Amino acid sequence: MDSLETDDQLTIVNRSLEYQISKKLIRKIPYFENLLSLDLKEAKENKVDLDFDSKAFKSIFNWIEIGCILMEMDCVINLSNIADYFGITDGLIDDCFTFFHDNFSIEHLPVIIPQVTSTSNLINSGALNAFICRYFLKIVNTPTWLDYPVETVGYICVLDLMVHSEFQVFDAIMRWVNFTADFRKCYLKELLKFVRLCHLEDKDLSKIKENEAVSSSDFEPELCSRNNCNCGIDRTKQGYFIVIDGLRDKNLRVKVLDGDFFPFINQVMQSDESLPLNIFHGKHFSDIPFHSGRKMVRIDWKQNKYRLFDFSTYKSYYHKIHRCIFDEQEGSNVATRQSCASSYDVYEGSLLETAEKFILVRNEEFDFRCLNNPSIQDVNYYFELNYKLTYMATILDNNIYMLTHSFEFFQFNIDGNLEFKKIALPRLRNKFKFSNLLLTSKQADDDRVIFIDRTTKDIVCFNVNTQRLKSIGRIIDCKSKSTDGQKESNALLTFTFGFVSTDSINLCLERKLTQ
Numbered sequence: 001m002d003s004l005e006t007d008d009q010l011t012i013v014n015r016s017l018e019y020q021i022s023k024k025l026i027r028k029i030p031y032f033e034n035l036l037s038l039d040l041k042e043a044k045e046n047k048v049d050l051d052f053d054s055k056a057f058k059s060i061f062n063w064i065e066i067g068c069i070l071m072e073m074d075c076v077i078n079l080s081n082i083a084d085y086f087g088i089t090d091g092l093i094d095d096c097f098t099f100f101h102d103n104f105s106i107e108h109l110p111v112i113i114p115q116v117t118s119t120s121n122l123i124n125s126g127a128l129n130a131f132i133c134r135y136f137l138k139i140v141n142t143p144t145w146l147d148y149p150v151e152t153v154g155y156i157c158v159l160d161l162m163v164h165s166e167f168q169v170f171d172a173i174m175r176w177v178n179f180t181a182d183f184r185k186c187y188l189k190e191l192l193k194f195v196r197l198c199h200l201e202d203k204d205l206s207k208i209k210e211n212e213a214v215s216s217s218d219f220e221p222e223l224c225s226r227n228n229c230n231c232g233i234d235r236t237k238q239g240y241f242i243v244i245d246g247l248r249d250k251n252l253r254v255k256v257l258d259g260d261f262f263p264f265i266n267q268v269m270q271s272d273e274s275l276p277l278n279i280f281h282g283k284h285f286s287d288i289p290f291h292s293g294r295k296m297v298r299i300d301w302k303q304n305k306y307r308l309f310d311f312s313t314y315k316s317y318y319h320k321i322h323r324c325i326f327d328e329q330e331g332s333n334v335a336t337r338q339s340c341a342s343s344y345d346v347y348e349g350s351l352l353e354t355a356e357k358f359i360l361v362r363n364e365e366f367d368f369r370c371l372n373n374p375s376i377q378d379v380n381y382y383f384e385l386n387y388k389l390t391y392m393a394t395i396l397d398n399n400i401y402m403l404t405h406s407f408e409f410f411q412f413n414i415d416g417n418l419e420f421k422k423i424a425l426p427r428l429r430n431k432f433k434f435s436n437l438l439l440t441s442k443q444a445d446d447d448r449v450i451f452i453d454r455t456t457k458d459i460v461c462f463n464v465n466t467q468r469l470k471s472i473g474r475i476i477d478c479k480s481k482s483t484d485g486q487k488e489s490n491a492l493l494t495f496t497f498g499f500v501s502t503d504s505i506n507l508c509l510e511r512k513l514t515q
Contacts (some may be wrong), residue, residue: 010036011047015056020136021065029064032085052085053115055080063092071099073108077115077122084121095174097122101278105333108142110152126283129159134159134287134499135367138325140172141356146179150187155310157194162238162499164355164444167204170195174213181213188217196231198224210495233502239442240500241450243407243475244297252306252493254299256500257510259442261459261472265508272305277313279320284507288498289314292392292439293351294385301504311385318351318358319376326373347390349383352395355443359414363391368410370400370418391433394449396441396464401449411464425462427469440496 010026012019023046026032035042042048050057056078063069069092071079080096100122104112109132116125132139135315138157139145148156152175157169173191175186192214197205208214209221230456241257247268256265275281275298289295296317309317349362351374360374362382362484370376392438400412407429411431412420432453441449447499449462450472 007046011062012050013047014050015054017054017058017323019061021061025064026446030089031085031454040333048344052082056082060086071096073100073103074111075115076100077112077120077379079362085316093121101280105327106139106142107147107327109156110149113155118320123280123348127280130283130285130501131280132156133161133323133501133513135164135325136217137168137355138357140175142325146176148176150184151331153187154194155189157191160233160238160502162237162501163235164239165204165236166196166200167207168355170204170208174211177213185217188213189219192217192219192221196235197221198229198231199234199236232278238499238502238505241440241495242498242500243495244290246491248398252297256464256505259446261475265505265512267301267304267508269299269304269306272300272303272307273390274306275307277307277317279307279317282425284504286500286504288496289353290494290496290498291391292394293353297364301500301507314351315383318379321358322373322376322379328469348385348390350391350393351379351383352393352400353443354395354414359400359401361393361412364400368402368412368418368420370414372414392437392439394439394441395443396449397444397448399464401439401441401462403428403434403437403439403451407434409462423462423467425469429461431460438492438495450495452492452495457492465493471480 008023009020010032012021023036026034032048035048038044053415056075059069059071059075059079060082069079072143076096076099080093080100083092083096105283112128114125116123116128118125139156153173157173161169163169170192173188173195177188177191187318194232195208195458197208197455200208205221214221238282239259241259241261243255243257243263245253245255246399252269252271254265254269255263257263267314281298282300283298286299286301288299290297294311294314296314298307298309300306349360352359352361352468357373360379362371362373364370369382371382375384383429389405391402391404393400395401395414398414399405400414401409402412404410405427409423409425409428410420411423412418431454436454438452438454439449440452447463447465449464451460451462452475458472459472461470461472463470
């Protein structure tokens with residue numbers, strides 16, 4: 001190659017690979033146009049050294065030379081980052097964004113996790129981790145979890161996962177190890193370090209100590225000293241009761257209560273229809289289903305914003321969750337001949353959430369139907385509303401609790417082919433109006449099903465062990481002490497259970513100290 005040809009070529013060295021490209025062609029890229037226009041060493045030597053992911057850079061180079069590119073999940077984030085770094089503005093980054101969000105599923109986590117950083121395009125580590133933490137128990141109950149490499153399992157288990165018990169993290173690790181025990185048992189000791197032993201109940205710690213595989217792994221379960229705990233936050237303390245009041249100016253007052261109904265967060269949220277509808281969002285967001293699994297509210301705790309998902313939007317949201325987590329995994333469909341409906345108020349559904357799965361319950365004219373992790377087709381067919389509310393439902397552990405508009409109260413066992421019993425609660429009928437009631441519960445590890453009157457805000461609990469009702473108290477709002485200038489609440493929109501990350505709680509508490 002003569003000197004004239006050499007002067008017209010730029011040599012690009014990216015890690016171990018070297019590329020030759022026409023300066024005229026490469027100048028179409030803003031980064032290289034600026035580099036070659038300045039009196040820099042690279043321009044004089046016709047050579048530039050870069051350090052990008054090899055596969056992503058090769059794709060970018062082909063796109064510059066040929067005008068065509070093959071997008072794949074194992075490099076699409078790196079590809080977008082390089083395009084952004086080079087200042088490419090012809091729609092490539094938008095194409096990367098669309099491809100990623102149209103195709104992501106949890107099976108891609110092993111190739112997505114190495115690409116994300118706190119500032120990466122398409123999705124950053126904060127948003128990805130928030131998704132994993134929120135849906136951890138659903139992810140580990142899929143066949144996909146069993147196929148993850150150990151690096152992915154370790155990355156996930158160290159996060160601030162939203163669990164009801166640390167034993168659930170231990171159980172997820174053991175199921176992964178036991179899937180191919182001969183090969184994976186060598187990883188057990190290291191993975192068990194991600195179980196936060198100090199936050200285990202005594203009975204669960206005993207189970208771990210007595211586990212044969214744990215004993216043979218040379219892992220010694222040891223608790224931290226009280227004054228020097230290295231276990232991190234208590235991951236089991238991220239489930240709360242959420243009270244939401246509607247204000248007269250479309251704002252919402254959101255209160256967060258602990259398991260004993262003690263309030264410690266009280267924030268006013270502004271409506272923002274620009275909040276994203278996709279399944280990924282920032283680490284200070286919460287998605288709270290309510291109205292017996294027929295609506296959802298997305299809350300941005302950092303910006304004090306919210307967006308309501310009505311029935312159809314929540315339905316679409318589930319479509320995305322199902323495709324992303326469950327995909328082609330088969331659900332189950334069970335029906336019992338006991339219907340809770342009358343002939344004129346049939347065919348109404350609720351999409352309820354348990355720790356490990358979603359459950360679609362449907363009240364029909366002659367049947368009560370329950371679908372575990374329903375397919376998109378099932379949701380489209382069975383999940384519909386009636387012209388009026390005919391029942392409300394909640395799930396606690398392995399039971400669905402349903403109250404009909406005629407105050408018939410049912411308990412259906414999810415794992416027992418919907419074995420059911422009808423529970424008489426005459427006191428409830430005598431004291432409350434159905435249209436004023438809300439019904440909720442924790443997802444697990446509790447003995448209470450909770451009723452609250454939307455007008456008086458009286459709280460009544462049904463104890464699932466004693467099968468008795470008990471009055472708990474009344475929520476009172478302080479009308480004379482309003483520091484935010486908001487108008488009096490119109491009505492109690494919901495009283496429900498939901499997950500709020502410790503990061504979000506700490507953010508709100510720190511903000512309260514400065515107000």
